[in-house]
Structure formats: C-alpha cells, structure tokens
Amino acid sequence: MKRTPREKLLNPAPGSKIAEARDFGVDLTQLAENLRYSPAERIKRNDAAANSMVKFEEAMRRAKARDKIKAR
Amino acid sequence: MIDLFEVARRFREAGVDFVIVGGIAIRSHGGNYITEDLDICYSRTRANLKRIAEVLLPLNPRPRDFPENLPYHFDWTTLQQGTNFTFVTSMGDIDLLGEVKGIGNYDDLVDQSISVDLEGYPTYILSIPALMVAKRAAGRPKDEAGLKVLAALKEAYDD
Numbered sequence: 111m112k113r114t115p116r117e118k119l120l121n122p123a124p125g126s127k128i129a130e131a132r133d134f135g136v137d138l139t140q141l142a143e144n145l146r147y148s149p150a151e152r153i154k155r156n157d158a159a160a161n162s163m164v165k166f167e168e169a170m171r172r173a174k175a176r177d178k179i180k181a182r
Numbered sequence: 183m184i185d186l187f188e189v190a191r192r193f194r195e196a197g198v199d200f201v202i203v204g205g206i207a208i209r210s211h212g213g214n215y216i217t218e219d220l221d222i223c224y225s226r227t228r229a230n231l232k233r234i235a236e237v238l239l240p241l242n243p244r245p246r247d248f249p250e251n252l253p254y255h256f257d258w259t260t261l262q263q264g265t266n267f268t269f270v271t272s273m274g275d276i277d278l279l280g281e282v283k284g285i286g287n288y289d290d291l292v293d294q295s296i297s298v299d300l301e302g303y304p305t306y307i308l309s310i311p312a313l314m315v316a317k318r319a320a321g322r323p324k325d326e327a328g329l330k331v332l333a334a335l336k337e338a339y340d341d
Contacts, residue, residue, distance in 0.1 A: 112341075115212075115335075115338035115339050116338075118337065118338045119334065119338050122334075126337060127333040127334055127336070127337040128334040128337050128338060130330065130333070130334075131330040131331060131333060131334035132334075134326075134327070134330045135327070136214075136327065136330050136331055136334060137214060138334065140214035141212055141213065141214055141331065141334060141335065141338070144209075144212040144213070144214060145212045145338075148298075148299070149210040149211075149298040149299070149300070149307065150187065150298070150299065150300045150301050152209050152210055152212065153186060153187045153190065153206060153209060153210055153300070154187050155209075156186070156205075156206065156209045156215075156216055156217060157184050157185055157186055157187055157274075159216045160184045160186075160216055160217065160218045160274070161183060161184050163216065163218075164184065164218070
C-alpha cells in the first residue's frame with residue numbers, strides 16, 4: 111500500500127534520505143506536523159514563530175539590562 | 183511586527199512578478215525552518231520595479247546596513263541602480279534578488295517553481311529540487327541542515 115508523505119516522515123525506510131535527515135538531527139515530527147497545513151498556513155505559522163522569537167530576544171535583552179543595573 | 187505572509191500577499195495583489203525563494207520557500211514546502219526574512223527573485227522590467235516600489239514604500243524600506251541616523255530616499259529608480267537588495271521594513275526583512283546562483287533570473291526560476299494558493303493569490307514558490315540546486319550552488323555551511331530537510335521532503339513527496 112502506498113504511504114503518505116507524513117507516514118514516510120514518521121516511519122522512514124532504512125537507508126532513505128529521510129532516515130539520513132533524522133540521523134543528522136532533523137526533527138521529522140516537525141516536518142510531518144507541517145504537512146498538515148496549507149502553504150499559506152505554513153508561512154503564517156513561520157511569522158508567528160518569528161514574532162515569538164523576537165519577543166523572547168527582547169525579554170532576554172531587558173533581563174540582561176536589569177542585571178547590569180543591579181550589579182552596579 | 184513580522185508579517186511576511188502579508189508582504190507576499192500585497193506583492194501578488196499589486197501584480198508583482200516574483201518567485202519566493204529561501205527560508206519562506208522551504209517553510210512553504212513543509213520545512214521547520216523559522217526565518218525572519220522574505221527572499222524573492224523578481225522580474226526586472228520597469229513596470230515590475232514600479233509595482234515593487236509601490237508595495238514597499240508604505241513599509242519604510244531601508245537597506246539593512248544603512249546608518250539609522252542618515253536619511254534614505256527610496257523609490258522605483260532605487261531598484262534600477264542595483265540587482266540585489268536587503269531591506270529592513272516595518273513588516274520584516276525583505277531581500278530582493280535579481281538572480282539566484284545556480285539557477286538564474288526570474289524567467290529561469292518560474293520554470294522551476296510551483297504555484298501555490300496564498301489565500302486567493304496564486305504565487306510562485308521555487309520547487310524543492312531547484313531550492314536544493316540553489317543551496318548547493320551557494321555552498322554555505324549553514325545550508326547543510328536545510329539541504330537535509332529538503333532532501334527528506336522531496337523523498338516524502340515523491341511517489
């Protein structure tokens with residue numbers, strides 16, 4: 111029976127490129143999850159993740175600035 | 183606020199001829215890459231440069247390496263004076279590429295792209311095999327993980 115792209119990613123055949131990616135450290139569950147969405151939804155999810163990263167970086171900068179003030 | 187989807191939608195709404203390449207293209211195919219910039223390869227016709235400028239102008243584009251304290255003037259003729267541009271805008275970083283190493287210019291890329299529906303706007307996105315060619319041609323160590331992801335997705339999609 112033909113396997114879907116998600117099934118291939120979640121159960122890679124030995125010696126396959128997918129298995130190679132897994133062994134390299136690629137999180138195949140994330141790829142399989144992304145395939146549940148349309149290309150438009152994938153771009154929107156990227157934007158949301160990028161905005162979260164920016165907020166996290168800003169929070170880290172604020173925390174470091176506070177630590178510097180405390181250390182004085 | 184990063185809103186690369188909205189930028190791409192506005193480009194299509196304005197009739198800009200472009201192909202999405204880079205991280206957003208990988209993401210569109212299902213990759214887990216998170217990127218803060220939209221890379222597009224664009225047609226360099228005069229009409230297209232004007233359309234691109236119309237979309238970018240309200241987003242206050244500035245070259246990423248341009249000093250913040252200096253005034254910067256942008257209009258469509260700016261785009262005539264170069265080929266590749268890296269802008270910071272109010273909706274995120276936008277890179278305009280006149281050509282992509284290993285593949286060519288906009289016309290070459292269209293032949294190696296797929297059209298996807300961005301909520302009512304058919305939009306060209308560079309195909310997985312072509313993205314792999316471009317990444318190999320770029321020869322950057324940082325692209326190794328991206329190539330593994332693309333190879334895995336290609337195999338997953340292949341019959």
